Amino acid sequence: xxxxxxxxxxxxxxxxxxxxxxxxxxxxxxxxxxxxxxxxxxxxxxxxxxxxxxxxxxxxxxxxxxxxxxxxxxxxxxxxxxxxxxxxxxxxxxxxxxxxxxxxxxxxxxxxxxxxxxxxxxxxxxxxxxxxxxxxxxxxxxxxxxxxxxxxxxxxxxxxxxxxxxxxxxxxxxxxxxxxxxxxxxxxxxxxxxxxxxxxxxxxxxxxxx
Numbered sequence: 502x503x504x505x506x507x508x509x510x511x512x513x514x515x516x517x518x519x520x521x522x523x524x525x526x527x528x529x530x531x532x533x534x535x536x537x538x539x540x541x542x543x544x545x546x547x548x549x550x551x552x553x554x555x556x557x558x559x560x561x562x563x564x565x566x567x568x569x570x571x572x573x574x575x576x577x578x579x580x581x582x583x584x585x586x587x588x589x590x591x592x593x594x595x596x597x598x599x600x601x602x603x604x605x606x607x608x609x610x611x612x613x614x615x616x617x618x619x620x621x622x623x624x625x626x627x628x629x630x631x632x633x634x635x636x637x638x639x640x641x642x643x644x645x646x647x648x649x650x651x652x653x654x655x656x657x658x659x660x661x662x663x664x665x666x667x668x669x670x671x672x673x674x675x676x677x678x679x680x681x682x683x684x685x686x687x688x689x690x691x692x693x694x695x696x697x698x699x700x701x702x703x704x705x706x707x708x709x710x711x
Contacts, residue, residue, distance in 0.1 A: 547618020
């Protein structure tokens with residue numbers, strides 16, 4: 502179907518990749534500690550939204566074009582790195598406003614969490630490289646429906662990943678219920694996430710197209 506082969510192996514590989522801890526997992530756990538289940542879910546959906554942008558790009562050839570153009574790659578790399586460092590510095594400098602287990606202006610905070618997740622992945626060329634390297638392995642070279650095949654595989658990968666990330670958010674929010682009202686704990690979470698974003702920004706800035 503659509504030139505997709507060994508779908509079972511793709512799903513299994515995707516699940517193993519999804520459950521492997523990484524920066525996205527840390528981000529979701531951190532936001533779950535800060536804002537509870539809703540914060541973790543917003544982070545998870547934002548990360549999936551950023552991946553979805555790369556999936557659409559890969560399916561219509563934009564990602565391949567980006568990887569072929571050193572200028573476009575360098576531009577996206579610098580924009581992504583600058584955003585990550587800026588977001589990290591904001592977290593380091595921020596002062597948590599705590600009002601019991603409920604954070605003030607929660608709707609605005611959750612919107613920001615979501616869009617940070619989106620931008621972190623959408624502006625990361627490494628994510629585009631991953632999908633370009635991973636998805637074609639499961640699509641026949643002579644398939645006349647490559648764009649649709651890439652899109653289908655990408656949606657499957659994102660669906661399983663989102664489900665796993667939502668599970669992490671629920672687990673972390675429940676485990677962290679007792680510390681969400683502690684200003685000192687929230688401050689340290691902000692610092693940890695800020696440091697993570699700055700680190701990712703430096704990694705993106707030094708990433709080379711292959």
